[in-house]
Amino acid sequence: xxxxxxxxxxxxxxxxxxxxxxxxxxxxxxxxxxxxxxxxxxxxxxxxxxxxxxxxxxxxxxxxxxxxxxxxxxxxxxxxxxxxxxxxxxxxxxxxxxxxxxxxxxxxxxxxxxxxxxxxxxxxxxxxxxxxxxxxxxxxxxxxxxxxxxxxxxxxxxxxxxxxxxxxxxxxxxxxxxxxxxxxxxxxxxxxxxxxxxxxxxxxxxxxxxxxxxxxxxxxxxxxxxxxxxxxxxxxxxxxxxxxxxxxxxxxxxxxxxxxxxxxxxxxxxxxxxxxxxxxxxxxxxxxxxxxxxxxxxxxxxxxxxxxxxxxxxxxxxxxxxxxxxxxxxxxxxxxxxxxxxxxxxxxxxxxxxxxxxxxxxxxxxxxxxxxxxxxxxxxxxxxxxxxxxxxxxxxxxxxxxxxxxxxxxxxxxxxxxxxxxxxxxxxxxxxxxxxxxxxxxxxxxxxxxxxxxxxxxxxxxxxxxxxxxxxxxxxxxxxxxxxxxxxxxxxxxxxxxxxxxxxxxxxxxxxxxxxxxxxxxxxxxxxxxxxxxxxxxxxxxxxxxx
Amino acid sequence: xxxxxxxxxxxxxxxxxxxxxxxxxxxxxxxxxxxxxxxxxxxxxxxxxxxxxxxxxxxxxxxxxxxxxxxxxxxxxxxxxxxxxxxxxxxxxxxxxxxxxxxxxxxxxxxxxxxxxxxxxxxxxxxxxxxxxxxxxxxxxxxxxxxxxxxxxxxxxxxxxxxxxxxxxxxxxxxxxxxxxxxxxxxxxxxxxxxxxxxxxxxxxxxxxxxxxxxxxxxxxxxxxxxxxxxxxxxxxxxxxxxxxxxxxxxxxxxxxxxxxxxxxxxxxxxxxxxxxxxxxx
Numbered sequence: 001x002x003x004x005x006x007x008x009x010x011x012x013x014x015x016x017x018x019x020x021x022x023x024x025x026x027x028x029x030x031x032x033x034x035x036x037x038x039x040x041x042x043x044x045x046x047x048x049x050x051x052x053x054x055x056x057x058x059x060x061x062x063x064x065x066x067x068x069x070x071x072x073x074x075x076x077x078x079x080x081x082x083x084x085x086x087x088x089x090x091x092x093x094x095x096x097x098x099x100x101x102x103x104x105x106x107x108x109x110x111x112x113x114x115x116x117x118x119x120x121x122x123x124x125x126x127x128x129x130x131x132x133x134x135x136x137x138x139x140x141x142x143x144x145x146x147x148x149x150x151x152x153x154x155x156x157x158x159x160x161x162x163x164x165x166x167x168x169x170x171x172x173x174x175x176x177x178x179x180x181x182x183x184x185x186x187x188x189x190x191x192x193x194x195x196x197x198x199x200x201x202x203x204x205x206x207x208x209x210x211x212x213x214x215x216x217x218x219x220x221x222x223x224x225x226x227x228x229x230x231x232x233x234x235x236x237x238x239x240x241x242x243x244x245x246x247x248x249x250x251x252x253x254x255x256x257x258x259x260x261x262x263x264x265x266x267x268x269x270x271x272x273x274x275x276x277x278x279x280x281x282x283x284x285x286x287x288x289x290x291x292x293x294x295x296x297x298x299x300x301x302x303x304x305x306x307x308x309x310x311x312x313x314x315x316x317x318x319x320x321x322x323x324x325x326x327x328x329x330x331x332x333x334x335x336x337x338x339x340x341x342x343x344x345x346x347x348x349x350x351x352x353x354x355x356x357x358x359x360x361x362x363x364x365x366x367x368x369x370x371x372x373x374x375x376x377x378x379x380x381x382x383x384x385x386x387x388x389x390x391x392x393x394x395x396x397x398x399x400x401x402x403x404x405x406x407x408x409x410x411x412x413x414x415x416x417x418x419x420x421x422x423x424x425x426x427x428x429x430x431x432x433x434x435x436x437x438x439x440x441x442x443x444x445x446x447x448x449x450x451x452x453x454x455x456x457x458x459x460x461x462x463x464x465x466x467x468x469x470x471x472x473x474x475x476x477x478x479x480x481x482x483x484x485x486x487x488x489x490x491x492x493x494x495x496x497x498x499x500x501x502x503x504x505x506x507x508x509x510x511x512x513x514x515x516x517x518x519x520x521x522x523x524x525x526x527x528x529x530x531x532x533x534x535x536x537x538x539x540x541x542x543x544x545x546x547x
Numbered sequence: 548x549x550x551x552x553x554x555x556x557x558x559x560x561x562x563x564x565x566x567x568x569x570x571x572x573x574x575x576x577x578x579x580x581x582x583x584x585x586x587x588x589x590x591x592x593x594x595x596x597x598x599x600x601x602x603x604x605x606x607x608x609x610x611x612x613x614x615x616x617x618x619x620x621x622x623x624x625x626x627x628x629x630x631x632x633x634x635x636x637x638x639x640x641x642x643x644x645x646x647x648x649x650x651x652x653x654x655x656x657x658x659x660x661x662x663x664x665x666x667x668x669x670x671x672x673x674x675x676x677x678x679x680x681x682x683x684x685x686x687x688x689x690x691x692x693x694x695x696x697x698x699x700x701x702x703x704x705x706x707x708x709x710x711x712x713x714x715x716x717x718x719x720x721x722x723x724x725x726x727x728x729x730x731x732x733x734x735x736x737x738x739x740x741x742x743x744x745x746x747x748x749x750x751x752x753x754x755x756x757x758x759x760x761x762x763x764x765x766x767x768x769x770x771x772x773x774x775x776x777x778x779x780x781x782x783x784x785x786x787x788x789x790x791x792x793x794x795x796x797x798x799x800x801x802x803x804x805x806x807x808x809x810x811x812x813x814x815x816x817x818x819x820x821x822x823x824x825x826x827x828x829x
Contacts, residue, residue, distance in 0.1 A: 110561035110612055114588075122590065125617030126561050199563010199587050239566045326566070330661040363661050365613070365643045439569050446570045450664045459662040472643045475613065546586050 004050040008043045011055040015039070015067040024071040029390040037390045039071060042397045052297070052406075056392045060300040062293050062405065063393040064351040065316040070389035075347075076354035077379045078155060078320065082107035082132040083366055083475050085482065086142035089132040093147060104185075105155040105356070106143070107131030108165070113200040115161045115534025118483035127480035130366070131157075135487055136529045140168040141175070149173040154185035155230075155320070160202035162189040163211055164530050167521040170223065186227035186276055186320075189215060192253040192425055193232045195544065196434045197239035202534060205426050207541035211516065212257060213264040216271040218517035227276045229257060230320065236434070237280035238326045240442020243291045244408060246280060248415030249425075249434050251298055255416075256425035258307060268307050272314035281343040281350075282324040288343070289395055290404030292350025295319070298409055321347035322356040328363040332458035333470055336360040341378050348382055349395050355379055365472040432547035487529065494527040502526050503536050510540040552676050553603040557585040557594040559622065562612035567639060571607060574665035575672070591621040598626070598634055604676045605635040607668075608655075615642055616649065623654040635675045637668070688772075688781035695771035695801075695819040696734075696741040700754050701763055704733050704746045711735050711742065725798050730754050732798045743769070743798065767805070767815035775802045775820035782806065800824055 029037040040063075042048055043055060054060050057067035066072065081096070082089045093104055108131040111123035117135050118127045127133050134140055149172065158165045166187050173183045191208040194201040201208070212229065219226045233241075233250035241249065254275065261271050279295065281288055299317035303309040323343035328336045337360050344357050357375040359367030367375070383389055395401045422428040429435075448454040455461045502523040509519045523533050556572045558565060565587060572582045583601050585594060598606050608619055619638060626632045638650065639659040647658045656675055659668055674684050701707045704722065711717050712735070720734040720741070729752035733744040745766060747755035757766055772778045775794045783789065790805035797803035802820040 114561055116561075122561065122588070124621075125614030126612055129613035130562070194563070197563075199565060200561075201563075238564075240570075364641065439573075442566050443570055443573050446574070446665060450666065456662075460664075469644045472645070477616070 002044075002046045002048075004043075004048065007050060008055065011043075011058065011067070015057070018067060019072070022068070022072045024068055025073070026071075029071065031387065037387075039068060040392050041394070045397075053396060059304065059312065059315055061296040061316055063396055065296065065318060065353075067392075069351060069392045070348070070383075071392065074383045074389060075352050076103050077101070077376060077383075078103045078105050078354045078356055079372065079376055080105045080107050080155075080157065080322070080356050081372070083109075083130070084128045084132065084479055085476075086132055086134065086139040090143050090145050090147070093143075097147065097152065103153050103155065103354070104147070106157065108156070108158055109133045110200065112165075112530060113158060113160070115164070115202050115530055115538070117487055117529050117531030118480060119487050120531055123480070125480070127483050129475055133479065133483050134165065134168070134530065135483065136490055136527050137168050137171055137524050138486070138490055138527065140165075140172050140524075144169075144172050148178075149176055150178045150182045155187075156185065157188050159188050159191055159194050159198075159200055160208065161530055161534050162187040163215055163517055163520045164524060164533050166215065166223075166226070167517065167524045170521060171525050180223045181225065183223060184225035184227075186230050187215070188232060188278070189229040190232045190253065190257075190278075192256060192429055193235050193250070195429045195547075196236055196249065196253075197241075197438065198232075198235040201544045203537060203541040204544045205430060207510075207537070208544075209256075209260045209426070210264075213261050213266065214515045214517050216261050216274075217264065217266060217515055219274065220266070220270050226274065228271065228274045230276045230278045231257065232278040234278050234280045234322055236438065237282060237324065239438050240326075240445060241438045242441050243282065243284070243287050244411045244415065245434075245437060245441060247291050247295055247298075247408065248412040248419075249438075250277065250279070251295070251302070251412060252416055252419045252425040252428070252434075254299070255302065258303075259424065262307075268303070268309045269311040269314050272303060272307075272309050273311060273316075277317055277319035279319050279321050279347075279352075280324050281321050281347040281352075281355075283327050283339065283343065285342055285346050286395075286401055286404055287408075288346035289349045290401055290408050292319070292321075292347070292352065293393075293396075293401075293405045294408035294412065296351070297405070298412055318353050320354045320356070321350075321352040323347070323358045325358055325362055328358060328360070329456060329459045330363040331467060332464060333360045333364065335458050336363070337374060337378065340375065341382070344378055344382055345386075345388065348388060349393075351393060361470055361472060364470070366475070368471060368473045430547070435547060490527060490529070498526045499523075499528050499532075503528055503532055506533065507536050507540060510537055552580045552605065552673060553601065554580050554582050554605045554607060554672060555585065555594070555598045555601060555603045556582055556607045556609065557589050557597070558587050558609050559589055559591060559594060559618040560610050560612045560614040561588055562610065563587055564611040565609070567611070568607075568609040571609070571639070571665055571668060575607075575669055578666070578669040578673075580669070580672070591618055591625050594622055595625040595629060595631065599629055599631050603634060604679075605637065605672045607672075608636065608638040608640075610638070610640040610642070613641070615640065616646055619650050619655055620653040627654075633679060635672065635679065637672065637675075639663070639668075683786045684784045687785050688778045689774075691770035691772050691818075693771040694740045695769040695817075695821070696743045697765060698743045698745055698767040698769065698817070699764065700757050700766040701744050701746055702758065704731060704744055707744060708733060711744070717742070721799075723798055724748065727795070728753060734799070767817050769803070769817040769819040772818050772820050773822045775804060775818055778818055778820075779804055786810075794818075794820065 053062045056064045109128050110126045112134045116123050170180050216228050219228045231254045233246040236249050237246040296317045300315040303315045323340045340357050347355050357378050359371035359375045361371045419428045506519045509516050556568050572584045575582045636655050637657045638655050712719050717735045720736050722733045724731050729748045731746045735742040745754045787810045788807040790807050794802035794804050804818050806816045
């Protein structure tokens with residue numbers, strides 16, 4: 001009798017039981033040759049390393065966070081969208097919901113992400129360009145009009161002003177008659193990677209960390225179904241990091257948020273189950289799969305062993321994945337469909353909870369509707385036609401994949417030690433450590449590509465003389481003006497005294513130590529704009545100037 | 548005059564994607580330029596003020612947010628206002644093809660689309676700045692990789708070889724006749740280079756003429772290069788006179804060309820490309 005047989009037996013029973021509540025997609029899974037496909041392979045073997053791999057849905061979660069994974073439910077196909085005005089984006093959202101999509105993912109324009117109103121001088125040329133422009137509650141109401149907020153989950157890519165956008169979402173729900181404990185969604189809210197890689201920071205690290213832990217504490221009480229942060233390696237990778245750097249820096253940032261929340265007096269099991277992650281799916285297929293598997297194991301050990309979390313939900317690393325934008329080429333853009341397919345497959349083999357597949361034309365502009373549809377179809381083909389989702393963690397036990405997974409864990413450990421020796425992630429960011437590491441890798445990659453040591457098909461090899469230039473999407477260039485008019489009207493029609501009083505209360509709160517979320521909710525309810533709210537906080541907190 | 552070209556790399560607009568800006572900054576530095584990087588979120592006013600204050604030759608604008616059609620022309624207009632429109636402006640980022648004519652008509656000299664090798668951008672800036680300053684298009688060629696060999700003119704191989712092989716203890720690689728030059732050549736390996744001993748086979752041989760005029764001794768130095776045709780092109784652009792304007796076959800099957808001594812302060816220099824023979828990077 002093999003040592004871990006008892007454990008496997010217990011797992012089988014528990015899984016059968018949980019399947020009564022979460023049934024699998026089919027009674028029997030089979031290949032084209034009618035071979036039956038089992039839920040799980042390998043665990044009955046004598047040499048199965050149960051310490052390292054665990055069982056699906058069990059610590060340390062190397063094989064996934066659910067016992068049946070995609071046999072019960074596919075990953076969420078969550079395509080990031082949004083551009084132009086709130087009204088336009090609302091139309092798109094309602095169309096998507098009608099097509100059966102249950103999750104929304106909102107892209108905001110850069111002025112919104114950096115806390116400027118559309119009529120600020122810094123917003124010139126940027127309004128509505130890379131996402132939807134939101135200045136006040138009025139725009140948020142338009143964005144979410146006729147969308148039942150108790151039935152959809154909404155992911156918002158917003159960081160420095162995450163509190164403001166979350167507050168707006170809460171108030172819109174309130175106006176729909178839906179109480180905050182019924183709404184669900186995610187805010188990115190990951191400021192550290194903004195300093196490291198993405199660049200849409202506003203305030204210095206310390207007050208930024210306070211805003212984040214304020215959100216943790218507020219949501220624990222008021223909005224319990226909200227994922228309060230999405231700790232993101234995606235942008236670190238896009239900035240040029242390699243796989244191990246992506247994972248190491250993300251985990252290091254995750255630790256920093258956990259430390260900050262504990263220091264702010266929160267209990268780990270009160271916020272850890274609401275932490276989510278966001279990774280990149282890049283070109284090297286097996287390395288990416290190993291990265292996702294290692295990520296789960298590293299985080300589980302960290303939360304259980306280092307931080308002493310008791311709730312298994314605190315140990316589970318849940319993540320969203322997006323295929324690697326910077327791997328797309330402007331040359332022969334249809335080739336990008338193939339790249340995205342391989343990357344998406346790696347994400348699925350790695351056990352992602354949700355996935356965004358990029359469109360083929362994103363090296364050139366925002367995606368056209370045709371390109372966006374192909375991107376979604378890519379996921380659907382992987383899910384419904386390839387059969388890869390019919391058994392749990394199918395690459396487990398591959399000598400290569402297990403080696404890569406172990407090695408990834410070791411190398412991440414080295415980086416974590418290094419960052420610890422610098423004083424943790426916040427200190428390392430302030431010293432520019434991660435930024436330098438990433439830049440070094442980015443430059444080495446560029447040189448390798450230019451020397452032809454690294455082949456990019458269609459770009460530095462297999463090129464075409466006369467490329468056909470595809471149709472691209474354009475954003476309404478008059479939107480900036482329209483948004484400005486809207487703001488002027490708002491400022492003339494709202495109760496100015498109330499708005500001013502709310503902003504003053506926020507200022508006083510920012511000077512002290514109280515939780516700022518309720519004050520921000522009050523501000524947005526009385527139609528203070530994002531620029532006004534962030535303006536007050538800029539005055540009180542100062543601005544981050546870069547390293 | 549060998550002043551370094553100064554370039555301001557700037558990020559107008561609000562997007563935080565500075566991977567491209569950082570990589571191009573480093574690449575231009577490695578090419579030999581002085582580069583000032585502005586950091587994120589620069590207004591056109593800030594960019595132009597920095598360019599004027601730093602007295603740069605060129606500005607590289609990087610924008611990935613889609614705001615280029617508003618921001619780039621504003622930079623151009625402000626440069627003009629400040630009387631600084633002799634500064635060369637180039638740009639890159641996520642810029643759709645169809646916007647390029649508009650931006651170029653606004654005065655941006657060139658838009659580099661994703662995938663452009665950094666060396667191409669560096670060369671473009673160099674050529675544009677030199678053209679503006681009325682200088683030849685290029686300062687020179689991509690640097691040679693090594694001394695491929697040193698050519699030594701001798702009366703008789705039989706007489707000198709014992710010294711090199713027995714006394715110095717070097718290894719004789721091969722002896723070969725090169726009919727085009729009417730010489731017999733002995734190759735002696737030394738580290739990554741060689742000595743090439745040249746014995747004239749007839750009175751018309753250039754080596755015979757050399758010995759008659761100057762006596763035995765060092766005849767030429769051969770510089771190992773890659774991509775000899777492009778290197779010759781670069782030298783010609785820099786105003787250098789070549790003896791062979793196209794590469795010819797030399798000893799050992801290498802592609803070679805001599806630079807005219809009038810351009811080299813009287814040293815006979817040979818460009819020697821063995822990339823194809825050795826299967827090196829192309």
